[in-house]
Amino acid sequence: MNTPSSPSVGPERTGGASVRIGALVPLTRPGWVGAGRHLLAGLELAVREVNEAGGISGRPLDLLVRDTAADPERAAAVVDELAGLGVAALVGEYHSVVARAAAARADALGLPFLCSSAVLDALTEQPTEWVARIAPPQSRGWRLYADFLLGAGHRRIAVATQPSVYWASGVRILREHLAPRGGTVVELDVRTLTPEAVCEELVGRGATALLLLVGHPEPAVPIVTAVRRDGRLAEVMIGAPAGQPEFAEWAALLGADGAAVPFLRYLPERLGPLGARVGAALRERLGEAPSFVGFEGYDAVAVLAEVLRTHGTDRAGTAGAWPDVAVEGTRGRIRFSRTPGVGVWQWAWAPIQVVDRDPAAPETFRVLRSG
Missing domain, CATH: 3.40.50.2300 (Response regulator)
Structure with a gap:
């Protein structure tokens, strides 16, 4: 060291x-x-x-x-x-x-x-x-996000993923937090699945939530568009814990389709x-x-x-x-x-929220959970 x-x-x-x-x-x-x-x-x-x-x-x-x-x-x-x-x-x-x-x-x-x-x-x-x-640290925010999913009634979670240390860490955190509480996580590798094929997987696996652990705007935006257009998936929640919907580009590219996609942001109420x-x-x-x-x-x-x-x-x-x-x-x-599992000096108590864009007013954010 x-x-x-x-x-x-x-x-x-x-x-x-x-x-x-x-x-x-x-x-x-x-x-x-x-x-x-x-x-x-x-x-x-x-x-x-x-x-x-x-x-x-x-x-x-x-x-x-x-x-x-x-x-x-x-x-x-x-x-x-x-x-x-x-x-x-x-x-x-x-x-x-x-x-x-x-x-x-x-x-x-x-x-x-x-x-x-x-x-x-x-x-x-x-x-x-x-x-x-x-x-x-990612573990703190993503555990809060997992608690939000459970509180909203989601137990069968699909995650659209790409190869990355960051995305792999997120999947592990979600799986370890959800499994003891009755939740399951299935990974969908977007290198081999088109957006339409992602929709088929969601239907076949009975997932109630799809989390976007992928890059923005590609392939996140096409996946959101495909899911929103598929009538079989009208009740499926799309989530983006990494925060893609925070930025104006998200709303500009997706319009109303980009609303009601919960994400993590680090602000107080x-x-x-x-x-x-x-x-x-x-x-x-x-x-x-x-x-x-x-x-x-x-x-x-x-x-x-x-x-x-x-x-x-x-x-x-x-x-x-x-x-x-x-x-x-x-x-x-x-x-x-010093925080357990973190090797750097860490501000341990940064505020964390789960937030989405209000479908009735996409420029407005709704706080869904805080921690």
């Missing part, structure tokens, strides 16, 4: 007048571009506010943005590049598999990484002092004054309602800026400060701790 005293590649302190931090963001396909856009908006807003408030001990905070494009190898190379440029720390990333690659490389280099949005429990293969995370102010600023910046990903980006920079102010820009000092963090974020007070 690497510790904060491990050597790093590149200078230990930022050069010049500014304090540099590297930002990992999916900005091009096959990355989830909508999520990346919201994440970047949150990161940039927070950096602007930090600088307006005097920066880091009088030095401006400089955000070096790099596109990961949902590519783990590219992300690892970007971490090397940013380390060589002398960044004090890394922040960001949405895709769990990509964040995992970035975290491994940051750990190897001795470079602090505050992950904003990726939820995979095993973000690193071994415990590390260099990585902390704002987003809740009601934002406090800071969250409301940041939400309004993000809406103005984005030209649309901000997603939880935008708030995660803002919170990650707010936390990192406070650590840099109070502990300096030395990389080992930053990594050693994770257990001392106590920062008021947009969605609650952020503190890091």
